[in-house]
Amino acid sequence: MATASYDLVVIGAGPGGYVAAIRGAQLGLNVAVVEREHLGGICLNWGCIPTKALLRSSEVFHLMHRAKEFGLKADGIGYDLDAVVKRSRAVAGQLAGGVGHLMKKNKVTTVMGEAKLTGKGKISVKTEKGTEELTAKNIVLATGARARELPGLEADGDLVWTYKAALTPKRMPKKLLVIGSGAIGIEFASFYNTLGADTTVVEVMDRVLPVEDEEISKFAKKQFEKQGMKIMQKAMVKQLDRAKGKVTAHIEVGGKVEKHEFDTVISAVGIVGNVENLGLEEQGIKIDRTHVVVDEYCRTGVDGVFAIGDIAGAPWLAHKASHEGVMVAELIAGKNNVHPVRPESIAGCTYCHPQVASVGYTEAKAKELGYDVKVGRFPFIGNGKAIALGEPEGMVKTVFDGKTGELLGAHMVGAEVTELIQGYVVGRQLETTEEDLMNTVFPHPTLSEMMHEAVLDAYGRTIHM
Structure with a gap:
């Protein structure tokens, strides 16, 4: 041939x-x-x-x-x-x-x-x-x-699912365990929880969405809990005992192993x-x-x-x-x-409810790298469009280099933030400073105005809070 x-x-x-x-x-x-x-x-x-x-x-x-x-x-x-x-x-x-x-x-x-x-x-x-x-x-x-499949927690497509089974469910879970709270885990938790599954999320790190800025993670966790999700942080699923129609999960938290029963488990522990x-x-x-x-x-x-x-x-x-x-x-x-x-110029987006999006360094990372940081925040409750949409829960956070005015990072949680983040991505690509962003005219009424206000806040100039 x-x-x-x-x-x-x-x-x-x-x-x-x-x-x-x-x-x-x-x-x-x-x-x-x-x-x-x-x-x-x-x-x-x-x-x-x-x-x-x-x-x-x-x-x-x-x-x-x-x-x-x-x-x-x-x-x-x-x-x-x-x-x-x-x-x-x-x-x-x-x-x-x-x-x-x-x-x-x-x-x-x-x-x-x-x-x-x-x-x-x-x-x-x-x-x-x-x-x-x-x-x-x-x-x-x-x-x-x-x-990624962890020993003892392997998917079987019946009781324990990976993303493929979770995308094409044969039944609606009543009591769901999601292992891992990265983007994939938290999106599935959000979907099934909204449709009525009693949902528990187990995360081995000290917070959900562990790659996000700590304030954003905390805010998102509060919203998830308000929606009825149970969140277990610094916790690890040690084993799954499978029986007909149910799974008993052995979850280690605070040095003790607790047993919880579920009818479905989604494993989202990385790739x-x-x-x-x-x-x-x-x-x-x-x-x-x-x-x-x-x-x-x-x-x-x-x-x-x-x-x-x-x-x-x-x-x-x-x-x-x-x-x-x-x-x-x-x-x-x-x-x-x-x-x-x-x-560090690539945005991450998570489409849970509320949405989460970020680009660049978290506040903690910027400090660790030795920057003298200026941080600005603006809540959705201070934005006219957010209130008109009925979406007053959320925040925009900006992190600047106090010496040069460089935008080091931006972090958001709330309605449509996965679309908003691109404004800051372009800003970083064009090496924008706080002055450029402050002098930019954002249209009204839009959610994007919060991006302006979060910059103004970093420099003590916010208008609407």
Whole structure:
């Protein structure tokens, strides 16, 4: 069988891989992408997109219950779980189909199968029809990651779920345990809790959403508890005893082990990189704790081989993967002035209720790095649009370098903050100071005005509080 030759072969068609392929093709490279399962990867099929569709359903359900507050009437409010899931899958399907269209439009060859590096610039792909051999001047590894499984807490799809089972539930949990309160855990906890599951979240760290600023975590926890969630911090699930229709969880908290009974457990304890069976070590590619070791330009140290996205380490975010895909394609195409992706300039967004979003350093991290910080805060209750929306619970927090006025970080919790955060992301990218932000005219009435006020507050100039 003849070997197909390419300038660039991308392994994995998630938000890192398919974007790298498109950008490479735009720059005139002959590109192929190899995908073993779904175009669009976890993000489009089993992650970012379908979870947002589910969360939108629970948000509308929550609002329906509040109809009276808005002078509206809604009787007999209920939901059809199968229909909620069906909508989520349809949204995912539509976007995954869109990726296939983009591949064709950009003349990227798609090979469905499992890839393995077999030598310098050589890839063997196991497809349904047999084995295809590809050669590539450059290879981009974009194989992503999967849910971490802890010994004794493994998913079985019946009582203990990972994200896939949680996205396509066969039944509605009555008593739910969520292990892990990062973005994935807290989003599922939020969804099921809103639909009526009695939800407990166990977090091993000293607070929920542990990567967020401490004030934001505390505020979010209070809101979750108001909604009826039970939050156990500095706690660890030691074992799960499974019986028919129930799970007994042994939870260690404060040095004692407590037993709690649940009918469903969702495990969201992090991810591991998909580095197996790719022939990476044989080609001299270094792997550290299931992730490929790369430099700031995503180079593996092996000539012509790059790694992007989740397989290349934190932050594990689709938008980071996409941006790295563009950067690597531009490097391969020989473009000048290619800038590395700076993790501290990438926003994190969590779509629980209330939403949480942040960029840059937390207040604690900025202090630890030796900055003399100025901190500003503004609550949603002081904003006209938030009150009109019936969303008065939330806050915006800014962290500045007291010496230079550089915006070091911004942290938010409340309605639509995942959309608002981008204003601060642009500000950081443009190396904005507090003066620029203070002189910016924010439109009224909008939630974005709180971003202005949180800057003013850092300098003792807030108007509306």
